[in-house]
Amino acid sequence: MPVAAAQDAKPAALDLPEGAAKSVVVAQCTGCHDLSRILNANHSAGEWRNVVTMMVAAGARLSPAEKDAVARYLIESFPERAKPHPVVIAGQVQVSFREWEVPTPGARPHDPLATPDGALWYTGQMANVLGRLDPSTGAIKEYQLKTPASGPHGLVDDGAGHIWFTANFAGYIGELDPKSGEVKEYQLPGAARDLTPCCSTVMACFGSPCKTPTCSAASIRRPARSSS
Numbered sequence: 001m002p003v004a005a006a007q008d009a010k011p012a013a014l015d016l017p018e019g020a021a022k023s024v025v026v027a028q029c030t031g032c033h034d035l036s037r038i039l040n041a042n043h044s045a046g047e048w049r050n051v052v053t054m055m056v057a058a059g060a061r062l063s064p065a066e067k068d069a070v071a072r073y074l075i076e077s078f079p080e081r082a083k084p085h086p087v088v089i090a091g092q093v094q095v096s097f098r099e100w101e102v103p104t105p106g107a108r109p110h111d112p113l114a115t116p117d118g119a120l121w122y123t124g125q126m127a128n129v130l131g132r133l134d135p136s137t138g139a140i141k142e143y144q145l146k147t148p149a150s151g152p153h154g155l156v157d158d159g160a161g162h163i164w165f166t167a168n169f170a171g172y173i174g175e176l177d178p179k180s181g182e183v184k185e186y187q188l189p190g191a192a193r194d195l196t197p198c199c200s201t202v203m204a205c206f207g208s209p210c211k212t213p214t215c216s217a218a219s220i221r222r223p224a225r226s227s228s
Contacts, residue, residue: 021066021073028060028070038074042081048074053106057126100133103140107131113155113163121163123152130155130163130176143176146183150174 016022016035029038043051052071056062062070102109107124109131114120120133128150129142145152151169158164163176167185175184 017077019073019077021069024062024066024070025073028062028066029055038078041078042083043074043078044080045075047080048078050105054108054126055106057106057108098135100135100138100140102131103142104129111153111155113157115157115161115163117161121155121157123155123165125151125153125168128152130165132178143178143181143183145174147172147185 016025016038025038026035029035041051049071052060052062052067052074056067102122102124104124104127107127107129109122109124111123112120113122118135120135122131122133123129124131124142127142128145128148130145130152131140131142133140145167147167147170149169150167150172152165152174153168154166156164161178163178165174165176167174171188173186173188175186176182177184
């Protein structure tokens with residue numbers, strides 16, 4: 001193709017395969033990202049179901065029947081593809097991985113925090129919870145936050161063993177007392193709190209392009225620990 005013609009050529013429009021739930025996917029799954037996120041994905045059937053659950057938790061307006069139909073459509077239209085095989089490197093190397101499945105599907109767990117008592121904490125951002133894992137037993141306890149759709153994100157612990165987090169969706173800093181389960185909320189100033197969320201759910205700011213440029217997240221610093 002001549003250079004001029006190649007420069008003038010327009011990229012092909014993205015489209016989805018035909019299917020019963022195609023129109024629902026186009027209507028409900030492009031508010032915060034484009035179709036390339038779906039077309040380029042490589043998920044197992046279980047992973048697709050988890051993705052749909054997570055999107056509903058993030059604000060996708062799907063009835064239970066539509067949710068099942070969308071999951072079936074994605075599983076059938078975009079089956080899991082073979083992944084590259086690992087390369088074996090000679091040498092004395094020993095690596096182990098341990099995984100624990102969190103209790104709430106679609107919670108979007110992240111921000112792991114290891115605390116001095118040996119526990120691992122995480123934020124269940126789309127489930128509005130903080131979670132504590134005891135690696136020695138595998139037991140997980142989740143703490144529900146008071147304000148719905150807080151969007152917990154980022155964890156630090158203090159000398160008293162309390163867990164601090166930022167509520168990205170609700171504009172406050174939270175403090176959890178694991179012993180009592182009490183959550184204290186410290187509201188941010190109005191100018192920092194009352195920002196226009198992108199795409200009606202702030203989840204679009206994390207891992208996919210925002211269509212509204214006024215998203216923000218608070219951050220907190222770890223309190224200084226006593227040297228004693």
